[in-house]
Amino acid sequence: MTDIRQHRGPGPVLDAHLIVDRGAFRLDIGLRIHAGEVVGLLGPNGAGKTTALRALAGLQPLTGGKVTLGGADLDHPDRRLWTPPERRPIGVVFQDYLLFPHLSALDNVAFGPRRHGADRHAARERASAWLARVGLAEHARAKPRQMSGGQAQRVALARALALDPTLLLLDEPLAALDARTRLDTRAELHRHLAEHAGATLLVTHDPLDALVLADRLVIIEEGRVVQEGDAATITAQPRTDYVARLVGLNLYRGAAAGHAVQVGDDFALTIADPLHGDVFVAFPPAAVAVHLLRPEGSPRNTWPATITGLQRHGDSLRVQLTGPITVAADITQAAAAHLHLEPGQHVWVAVKATETRAYPAEPNPPLRDAQ
Incomplete structure (x- = not known):
């Protein structure tokens, strides 16, 4: 562990190319x-x-690629190099925490330092200090079954950090918590991650956890990176339909010629700023207006659609519509009551050109939902 840390330099702490074959995946x-x-x-x-x-x-095991941590290679299949888990300077917080049920909180946290050579007294002192840092000093003697979900999560985090890991791995660390506990624990976790000097990888499917806790996002689909960057960049310019749904936008890919973007065989969207070539067009569901009759006036984009679904979405009603393109619209409860909307109903949809956001596309897999 010590040797790896001594190799740290100005570059990334983790430099990995992960190639894993698992059947057809x-x-x-x-x-x-x-x-x-x-x-x-x-x-x-x-x-x-x-x-x-x-x-x-x-x-x-890797099929190919490499894992370099702190400047030292841990995995390199081409060189027949592989480092076993217990010799890696890596702390892991699993989704189910995997605390030892027969050990107290103190001994759970002390387990890692003991395995790495610390004597019983030193390991327990380190564990005690970490329990105090995560606010659980008074629960040192408690067994996992005597703890709440939030307390168990903090013990698991303390156990991982007690090793002073070069890399901290968090696997859905908040998924097992109820909504209120999740809110409080997320804020607590954010504080501890900010104090961690090493690198951290947070694996999650929850966009809020990622947006609150992560400095940068890497989004993968079907085993490939489809987009990466800070939250502001990804939120502003999603590049797959999964990412668009993640950040709450309607997204289409098409060919732009000036103010028109062809997104279907016989359908084009009008955009505010002229572009040319392969582009994405995005707009929020709140920008989509639903009418019983074809609207007149300012909207540059209008088309007939059929309602396929209605769901509550916060204080609004989320309306799913099909037509020349599939689109989601958010309307107020009052508007929904006035329009008497129901599945199967034929309506008109309108989106102002000024509400759209268009930007050049990068090479990506084709969008599944674009028509």
Whole structure:
């Protein structure tokens, strides 16, 4: 562990190219994380998030690529190099925490330092200090069954951090908590991650966890990175339909010629600023107006549609519509009551050109929902 830390330099702490073949599925992604940086790894179920975490932890062998941590190679299949999990300077907080049920909170946290050579007294002193840092000093003697979900999560975090890991891996660390506990624990976790000097990878499917906790987001689908960047960039310019749904936008890909973007065989959207070539067009559901009759006046984009679904969405009603393109609209409860909307109803949809956001597309897999 010590030797790896001595190799730290100005570059990324983690420099990994993860290639894992599991039957018909292949994970092939690059991950680079700097000291003190928290990277959120997001993606739909089956995208490869957990496979990536297990590969970094040494629980899943690589098919190809490499894992370099603190300047030292941990995995390099081409060189027949592999470092077992217990020799990696990596702390892991699993989704189910995996605390030892027969050990107290103190001994759970002391387990890691003991395994890495500390004597019983030193390990317990370190564990006691970490329990105090996470606000659980008075629960040192408690067994996991005597703890709440939030307390168990903090013990698991303390156990991981007690090793002073070069890399901290968090696998859906808040998923097992109820809504109120999740809110409080998220704020507590944010504070501890800000104090962690090493690199951190947060694996999650929850965009709020990622937006609050991570400095940078890496989004994967079907084993590939489809987008990465800070939250502001990804929120402003999503590049797949999954990312668009994640940040709450309607998204279409098409060919632009001036103010018109062809997004279907016989359908074009009008945009505010002229562009040319392959582009994305995005707009929020709140920008979509629903009318019983064809509207007159300022909207530049109007088309007939059929309602396929209605769901409550916060204080609004989310209306799902099909037509020349599939679109989601958010309208007020009062507007919904006035319009008497129901599935199967034929309506008109309008979006002002000034409400759209268009930007050049980068090479990506085709959008599943674009018509």
